[in-house]
Amino acid sequence: MDKGLLGTISLPEDIKKLSHEELVTLCQEIRNKIINTVSENGGHLSSNLGVVELSVSLHRTFSSPKDKIIFDVGHQSYTHKLLTGRLDRFSTLRKRGGLSGFARPDESCHDPVVSGHSSTSISSALGIAEAMRLKGDSEHHAIAVIGDGALTGGLAYEGLNKAGKSKANIIVVVNYNEMSISKNIGAISEYLSKLRIKKSYNIFKRGTKKVVLAVPFIGQRVYRWIRTFLDVLKGKLFHSTLFEYLGFEFIGPVDGHDLSALERAFEYAKTLKGPVLVQVNTVKGKGYPPAESNPGEYHGVTGFEPLTGEKPKAQPGFVQRFGSELVSLAKKDKSIIAVTAAMKYGTGLDLFYKSFPDRFFDVGIAESSAVTFCAGMSSEGLKPVFAVYSSFLQRCYDQLIHDLSISGLHCVIAVCNSGIVSEDGVTHQGLFDVPFLTTIQNVTIYSPSVYGEVDACLKRALYDDSGIVAIRLPKGCMGNKELPVCEGGCDYYYHSCGSDRLIISYGAEASEAYHAAIRLGYDFIRLLRVWPISEQVKNIINSYRQSYIFEESYYSGSIGEKLMSVCHRLSAYAIRDYLDHMTRREAVSLCGLSEECIVKALSGENRDEA
Numbered sequence: 001m002d003k004g005l006l007g008t009i010s011l012p013e014d015i016k017k018l019s020h021e022e023l024v025t026l027c028q029e030i031r032n033k034i035i036n037t038v039s040e041n042g043g044h045l046s047s048n049l050g051v052v053e054l055s056v057s058l059h060r061t062f063s064s065p066k067d068k069i070i071f072d073v074g075h076q077s078y079t080h081k082l083l084t085g086r087l088d089r090f091s092t093l094r095k096r097g098g099l100s101g102f103a104r105p106d107e108s109c110h111d112p113v114v115s116g117h118s119s120t121s122i123s124s125a126l127g128i129a130e131a132m133r134l135k136g137d138s139e140h141h142a143i144a145v146i147g148d149g150a151l152t153g154g155l156a157y158e159g160l161n162k163a164g165k166s167k168a169n170i171i172v173v174v175n176y177n178e179m180s181i182s183k184n185i186g187a188i189s190e191y192l193s194k195l196r197i198k199k200s201y202n203i204f205k206r207g208t209k210k211v212v213l214a215v216p217f218i219g220q221r222v223y224r225w226i227r228t229f230l231d232v233l234k235g236k237l238f239h240s241t242l243f244e245y246l247g248f249e250f251i252g253p254v255d256g257h258d259l260s261a262l263e264r265a266f267e268y269a270k271t272l273k274g275p276v277l278v279q280v281n282t283v284k285g286k287g288y289p290p291a292e293s294n295p296g297e298y299h300g301v302t303g304f305e306p307l308t309g310e311k312p313k314a315q316p317g318f319v320q321r322f323g324s325e326l327v328s329l330a331k332k333d334k335s336i337i338a339v340t341a342a343m344k345y346g347t348g349l350d351l352f353y354k355s356f357p358d359r360f361f362d363v364g365i366a367e368s369s370a371v372t373f374c375a376g377m378s379s380e381g382l383k384p385v386f387a388v389y390s391s392f393l394q395r396c397y398d399q400l401i402h403d404l405s406i407s408g409l410h411c412v413i414a415v416c417n418s419g420i421v422s423e424d425g426v427t428h429q430g431l432f433d434v435p436f437l438t439t440i441q442n443v444t445i446y447s448p449s450v451y452g453e454v455d456a457c458l459k460r461a462l463y464d465d466s467g468i469v470a471i472r473l474p475k476g477c478m479g480n481k482e483l484p485v486c487e488g489g490c491d492y493y494y495h496s497c498g499s500d501r502l503i504i505s506y507g508a509e510a511s512e513a514y515h516a517a518i519r520l521g522y523d524f525i526r527l528l529r530v531w532p533i534s535e536q537v538k539n540i541i542n543s544y545r546q547s548y549i550f551e552e553s554y555y556s557g558s559i560g561e562k563l564m565s566v567c568h569r570l571s572a573y574a575i576r577d578y579l580d581h582m583t584r585r586e587a588v589s590l591c592g593l594s595e596e597c598i599v600k601a602l603s604g605e606n607r608d609e610a
Helices: 012-017 020-041 052-061 078-083 087-092 121-134 154-163 187-195 198-213 219-238 242-246 259-271 289-293 318-332 350-355 367-379 390-405 433-437 451-463 507-520 535-542 559-564 584-590 595-609
Strands: 068-071 142-147 170-176 249-255 276-281 336-340 360-362 383-389 411-418 443-446 468-474 492-495 501-506 523-527 529-531 546-554 570-575
Touching (some): 020 052, 020 087, 052 259, 078 087, 121 170, 154 170, 259 276, 318 336, 318 383, 318 451, 336 367, 383 390, 411 451, 451 468, 501 595, 507 546, 546 595
Parallel strands (some): 170 276
8 A cells, every 4th residue: 555755754853854835735734634543533623734844844854763753732643644654554643552742751752751731842952951061961852832922921921032042952933823722812923923023124134235235345335234224113113022022033924835936945044053933824724624714613623524614513511501501691790701811612602702802812922921810800809710631730839829819709610521532542641630720729629520511600609608719510421410409508418328328429520430339239428529628528428437539530539538537438530640642432431430430439349358
């Protein structure tokens, strides 16, 4: 079977032997491979299709792994994976034991660092570049590839500020495509748009230099005078660039789909000592019409029909129920505002945006800023609701304490994708929100297991509670219709069949635990308000001969660990290690949280006691 040009690429060095025409063919084969694989396995589509030529040109110009190429977030590294010896395993993308959807050093020496969250690449690259300098390596570079969406994150500017003052060989490639997950909003996106008009100025400047320097005897002196004049002119016309003020040599904009232009830009960047920034303009979803015309919808997909782009009809999940109820409440209460960090679709806030655009705020990929923004809103008597992925909320620990908790301000946080998140893998699992939120004063946590409970939790969070109120929303469409609903504002559901043993659970895990309890003939309690734990719940647990709690949380700091300090004869089952990418069914089984695993574990314990 003919594998095409792509099948001949084992390492990045192989593409350096190809002609321009062969490279164009290779890029098309890469796009086809990505489309066909993601259509089956799910993953990030638009972002990867947009950086095919960029990735090929980087590997043509630089020598990975001696040169370190760091893709910010890492979700757009599929072409990079295909060019660095992972073609034969690419069909395993996002499957258990297969390739990650993000960059992983334990997967390849061509992935310098773990990357799954935004805006980290510049600081990582600077650290690597400075280490190279200290070790006497002046030949190789550290290259950070960061999108304009990730440039809305403050960490990126902390890295830029330090990098611009360094003497290290760091190259920052800004991939400008006018999209992050939701369309970019803010001054940085507008600023990068304006940089496009500098191209004609830079062409003029380079042409002038070439002509003047060719003049015998006086060429150098005249060029210095002209350069000073041009720099003054540039300051008047373009107000310089932010990146040049920070200390970077600026190159661009460059057409991100022109292989020759990209290679020229990168070859020039290599000749410059110190920090360099290259702006590359790309089209997200390039080469695949459905993704190109609607890149937001094809940013992250679970699967689709590759010929037509048709996606399976999405089933409403917990975040959609939350978004719908928030709109209903906001119609009656003008003090409710919604905040997102470039994730209005993934967090169910798209309906709020359409209904109340003046009360909807997208801060960009800047979760920490979102929390402090909410604190300001709350201090003025409004009711801010911040919807954010559990794994991204990890970035806000200081702001939760300093800006909300200490002042006792009221803010509702919809913690989306809490618990196990399956194929997205280790950097996106929602296993740490309970452990870290419960260390903060003035925090209440709800964890609904049934769609109908989302409405009640949101109303209580907005009107009955104070301080920080988190509502954990599992990923996907696990409505758990078979689970009884907590009625009348109760903090828990309790089922007793007269057993002297009790199973405890909450959230998405509750369905597995409930059915295990039914099979074993044990009593069952499902927590809706998981923190603070009521004295009534503690008393119920202590009335049993033996109790067991099962939860989708990291063990250290889990509800089970906390209960063990106040409840006797309690065994806690939670997750004790980082959890890699796999299906949800595989994950709950691996962690001993499936119905079958629970029944087996507790049946064995009964036999041991007998």
